[in-house]
Amino acid sequence: MRNLGVNKWIFAVASLLSSVAAWAEYNLNLQTPHTLLGQKIYDLHTIVTIICVIIFVGVFGFMFYAVFHHRKSVGHKAAQFHENTAVEVAWTLIPFVILIALAIPATGTLITMRDTTEADITIKATGYQWKWGYDYLKGEGASISFYSTLSTPRAQIDGDDVAGRQANPHYLLETDNNVVVPVGKKIRILTTAADVIHAWYVPALSVKQDAVPGFIRDTWFKAEQPGIYRGQCAELCGKQHGFMPIVVEVMTAEKYTAWVASQQTKAVAAKVDPDKNWTLAELKTQGEKVFGQNCAACHQATGMGVPGAFPALSGSKVVNGPQQDQIKLLLNGKQGTAMNSFKHLSDVELASVITYTRNSWSNHTGEAISSASIKAQR
Amino acid sequence: MEAVNTHADHGHHDRGHDDHDHKPTGLKRWLMSTNHKDIGTMYLWFSFFMFIVGGIMALVIRSELFQPGLQIVKPEFFNSMTTYHGLIMVFGAIMPAFVGFANWLIPMQIGAADMAFPRMNNLSFWLLPPAAFLLIGAQFAPGGGAGVGWTLYAPLSTQAGPAMDLTIFAIHILGMSSIMGSINIITTLLNMRAPGMALMKMPMFCWTWLITAYLLVAVMPVLAGAVTMTLTDRHFGTHFFNAAGGGDPVLYQHIFWFFGHPEVYIIAIPAFGVVSQVIPAFSRKPLFGYASMVYATASIAILSFMVWAHHMYTAGMPVQAQLYFMYATVLIAVPTGVKVFNWVATMWRGSLTFETPMLFAIGFLFLFTLGGFTGLVLSITPVDVQLHDTYYVVAHFHYVMVAGALFSAFAGIYFWLPKWTGRMYDEKLGRIHFWLSLVFFNLTFFVQHFLGLAGMPRRIPDYALQFAEFNAISSVGAFGFGFSQLLFLYIVIKTITSGEKAPDRPWEGADSLEWTHLPSPAPFHSFVEPPVIK
Numbered sequence: 001m002r003n004l005g006v007n008k009w010i011f012a013v014a015s016l017l018s019s020v021a022a023w024a025e026y027n028l029n030l031q032t033p034h035t036l037l038g039q040k041i042y043d044l045h046t047i048v049t050i051i052c053v054i055i056f057v058g059v060f061g062f063m064f065y066a067v068f069h070h071r072k073s074v075g076h077k078a079a080q081f082h083e084n085t086a087v088e089v090a091w092t093l094i095p096f097v098i099l100i101a102l103a104i105p106a107t108g109t110l111i112t113m114r115d116t117t118e119a120d121i122t123i124k125a126t127g128y129q130w131k132w133g134y135d136y137l138k139g140e141g142a143s144i145s146f147y148s149t150l151s152t153p154r155a156q157i158d159g160d161d162v163a164g165r166q167a168n169p170h171y172l173l174e175t176d177n178n179v180v181v182p183v184g185k186k187i188r189i190l191t192t193a194a195d196v197i198h199a200w201y202v203p204a205l206s207v208k209q210d211a212v213p214g215f216i217r218d219t220w221f222k223a224e225q226p227g228i229y230r231g232q233c234a235e236l237c238g239k240q241h242g243f244m245p246i247v248v249e250v251m252t253a254e255k256y257t258a259w260v261a262s263q264q265t266k267a268v269a270a271k272v273d274p275d276k277n278w279t280l281a282e283l284k285t286q287g288e289k290v291f292g293q294n295c296a297a298c299h300q301a302t303g304m305g306v307p308g309a310f311p312a313l314s315g316s317k318v319v320n321g322p323q324q325d326q327i328k329l330l331l332n333g334k335q336g337t338a339m340n341s342f343k344h345l346s347d348v349e350l351a352s353v354i355t356y357t358r359n360s361w362s363n364h365t366g367e368a369i370s371s372a373s374i375k376a377q378r
Numbered sequence: 379m380e381a382v383n384t385h386a387d388h389g390h391h392d393r394g395h396d397d398h399d400h401k402p403t404g405l406k407r408w409l410m411s412t413n414h415k416d417i418g419t420m421y422l423w424f425s426f427f428m429f430i431v432g433g434i435m436a437l438v439i440r441s442e443l444f445q446p447g448l449q450i451v452k453p454e455f456f457n458s459m460t461t462y463h464g465l466i467m468v469f470g471a472i473m474p475a476f477v478g479f480a481n482w483l484i485p486m487q488i489g490a491a492d493m494a495f496p497r498m499n500n501l502s503f504w505l506l507p508p509a510a511f512l513l514i515g516a517q518f519a520p521g522g523g524a525g526v527g528w529t530l531y532a533p534l535s536t537q538a539g540p541a542m543d544l545t546i547f548a549i550h551i552l553g554m555s556s557i558m559g560s561i562n563i564i565t566t567l568l569n570m571r572a573p574g575m576a577l578m579k580m581p582m583f584c585w586t587w588l589i590t591a592y593l594l595v596a597v598m599p600v601l602a603g604a605v606t607m608t609l610t611d612r613h614f615g616t617h618f619f620n621a622a623g624g625g626d627p628v629l630y631q632h633i634f635w636f637f638g639h640p641e642v643y644i645i646a647i648p649a650f651g652v653v654s655q656v657i658p659a660f661s662r663k664p665l666f667g668y669a670s671m672v673y674a675t676a677s678i679a680i681l682s683f684m685v686w687a688h689h690m691y692t693a694g695m696p697v698q699a700q701l702y703f704m705y706a707t708v709l710i711a712v713p714t715g716v717k718v719f720n721w722v723a724t725m726w727r728g729s730l731t732f733e734t735p736m737l738f739a740i741g742f743l744f745l746f747t748l749g750g751f752t753g754l755v756l757s758i759t760p761v762d763v764q765l766h767d768t769y770y771v772v773a774h775f776h777y778v779m780v781a782g783a784l785f786s787a788f789a790g791i792y793f794w795l796p797k798w799t800g801r802m803y804d805e806k807l808g809r810i811h812f813w814l815s816l817v818f819f820n821l822t823f824f825v826q827h828f829l830g831l832a833g834m835p836r837r838i839p840d841y842a843l844q845f846a847e848f849n850a851i852s853s854v855g856a857f858g859f860g861f862s863q864l865l866f867l868y869i870v871i872k873t874i875t876s877g878e879k880a881p882d883r884p885w886e887g888a889d890s891l892e893w894t895h896l897p898s899p900a901p902f903h904s905f906v907e908p909p910v911i912k
Contacts, residue, residue, distance in 0.1 A: 027828060029828075044760060045758075059718060062726065066722070067732075072730060080663060083667050083669075095712050099712070103704065106760060109760045110697065110701060168843070172446075173842050201767075203832075206764060210692050212621075212693070230842075234766070237534065241457070242841070308520045308521045
């Protein structure tokens with residue numbers, strides 16, 4: 001009986017150890033840095049951690065020595081000392097010296113980290129609830145501009161497609177439009193936000209910077225190898241906070257030039273004639289896309305909203321009321337609620353999404369909203 | 379053993395003839411209580427109740443995070459759980475627990491009859507249930523609880539539903555309660571010490587509470603100001619935190635953390651005090667470096683006002699400010715180190731025994747120091763920028779809040795339970811409670827360091843697949859830890875109802891007045907006339 005029990009324990013420990021070996025492939029440390037600055041930060045973390053471990057082992061070595069040798073059950077009698085000036089001065093001064101030794105390399109790294117001057121390319125990253133917008137402001141590719149939203153299918157998240165989730169190596173860390181940058185160039189990222197605070201965080205590139213509405217912050221990185229680096233929003237920004245990833249694709253200079261050219265061609269092709277007369281059906285089709293990217297997270301694809309939290313659009317007074325009021329609401333948002341201003345969308349996008357909401361679900365106004373009426377109310 | 383005879387404890391010797399020991403009965407005894415012991419008891423039960431409520435919320439969080447994907451709750455409810463788990467544990471569980479200790483122990487340890495303002499003491503306590511009602515009730519407001527994080531950052535908090543207003547009022551009420559409690563503690567400690575009880579003779583627990591009470595009086599109004607500004611931004615058209623109207627969202631963070639960092643020590647310092655009573659008692663040796671302990675605690679408190687922006691390294695500030703806050707923050711390691719060294723030196727060459735209070739105190743010492751070291755890692759700005767808002771931070775503050783403050787509270791409860799109830803707890807069950815808590819705590823939180831290092835942000839309801847294993851382990855640990863606390867409840871109830879009778883001084887090395895001068899259980903009215911301290 002007893003023997004069996006022991007065997008059981010040995011088995012348990014062995015299986016635990018084998019699974020520890022299996023874990024070795026999982027990260028126990030910071031992600032491998034892909035920038036020189038990141039390497040410095042990585043080393044700094046290693047040094048601080050090693051110093052902490054040494055002191056920890058030393059201090060608790062004393063404590064455990066006392067626990068085992070100075071116990072009453074082995075007959076140890078208590079000494080009655082309760083101070084020792086020399087020792088007390090020593091253990092105040094020695095940590096002080098160690099901390100100064102730590103602060104010196106930390107200072108150098110911090111100053112490098114905060115030097116955003118002489119950037120080759122400047123990109124503005126704007127946090128929205130819940131996606132990122134990117135505007136290439138300076139350097140090769142200036143004037144490129146796009147939004148970047150999560151591309152993981154909803155079914156994988158909600159559990160309707162668990163197999164798909166398990167087969168997806170980039171679950172929740174993939175976007176429809178990646179941020180593309182050339183290798184070996186200093187990229188300055190300006191961060192800001194349209195609604196609440198977000199944070200632009202890519203661990204392998206060692207950057208994290210809050211995106212504060214109404215203010216511009218900056219950070220930078222210079223990737224050493226081409227590759228795809230994944231991160232996500234790091235500051236709680238509402239219900240979809242866990243679902244606004246950042247994917248940075250670092251390319252060779254030639255590939256980057258080609259990417260810039262393709263983006264510019266795409267931009268020209270996508271440019272819509274502002275005077276084009278859209279039909280209701282065209283607006284609805286376009287509007288459904290815009291709705292999916294901007295509105296469905298709260299108001300739901302069914303237009304039913306979430307009772308108590310996000311109002312239903314189906315049968316809504318605003319959506320079925322005068323169009324001017326709905327346009328005004330979309331342009332200005334509603335203070336004190338999660339309904340933000342959507343004036344960053346184009347006239348056509350707004351016209352189409354409003355048309356879509358006014359002619360979907362239980363709403364049948366039959367109205368097609370023209371982009372001119374959006375322009376007039378801006 | 380009978381209490382040492384002084385003229386103070388006649389209430390004990392001829393209890394039958396003495397109306398000092400007259401107790402009110404029924405509901406009135408508790409509702410109208412002005413007795414520091416009854417109020418202390420109510421604080422402790424209240425905090426245990428909130429600990430369970432906050433714990434259930436933690437288990438909702440850990441259930442959702444057991445596997446990738448959204449299984450159990452919606453993201454907005456998940457956010458509400460993280461928010462109220464934090465608020466309830468900090469303001470409803472840990473802080474009231476230590477105020478409960480303060481109420482029970484301060485008058486007994488300094489030889490006073492009661493707290494300085496007994497009626498205000500009653501009010502301080504009875505403000506808590508309405509605040510708890512608001513915090514819990516916020517879950518049922520239209521739109522659910524405010525999913526804004528316990529830090530209530532603007533402008534997310536300006537955007538939240540009506541639950542946010544309930545939360546703000548709860549914080550106002552909790553703040554009033556804390557301030558009144560602190561005024562009471564400061565006044566009691568400064569004015570009501572028995573003759574001969576010089577400040578530098580007070581037990582360490584009293585010192586830590588004197589310092590904590592000053593911190594509370596200084597920073598609770600700051601928090602009240604921050605949430606009031608949020609309230610007026612929400613409803614009265616002000617723009618303190620709205621850039622479009624000339625305000626600044628980051629201003630909120632500065633104000634919040636000017637409260638928030640001292641708050642960390644408001645929780646930690648009384649925990650230091652409890653441990654400083656327990657370790658010498660079971661080492662049978664006086665506390666090493668009493669004076670340096672007092673100075674170190676005071677230095678920590680003063681430094682805690684000067685480091686707030688280390689919570690905001692990624693919010694954006696000049697590099698000079700980041701350097702200053704980094705230097706000031708690493709400095710805190712010096713007095714904290716002194717305290718740890720002092721505790722170890724107290725144990726050194728003592729005559730140690732390992733009853734449950736001592737086990738929890740050693741657990742505290744070991745794991746709190748671990749949390750302190752991850753704090754040092756986080757204080758280095760470039761490293762913090764990597765780890766800020768990741769699970770590394772979550773692991774760090776749970777080491778100092780749970781293994782630190784909560785373990786210290788457990789140590790204190792097992793230590794003083796014989797004095798409070800007159801009965802001994804079940805030593806064997808107490809030890810099981812300790813080992814279960816220790817193992818499951820580490821299972822829950824140690825792996826979170828790895829999650830944070832690998833880049834998992836906090837406050838997300840779903841995560842990338844590379845985080846799956848450690849999250850599963852952490853969730854298993856959390857359930858184990860949660861259920862272990864039911865054993866604690868059982869132990870306490872068993873002690874009260876059927877514990878063996880406790881001697882007046884069950885711990886050989888315990889030497890403060892409640893042990894040397896008072897019987898177990900401590901009479902309803904103690905030290906009606908002050909003892910004489912040699």
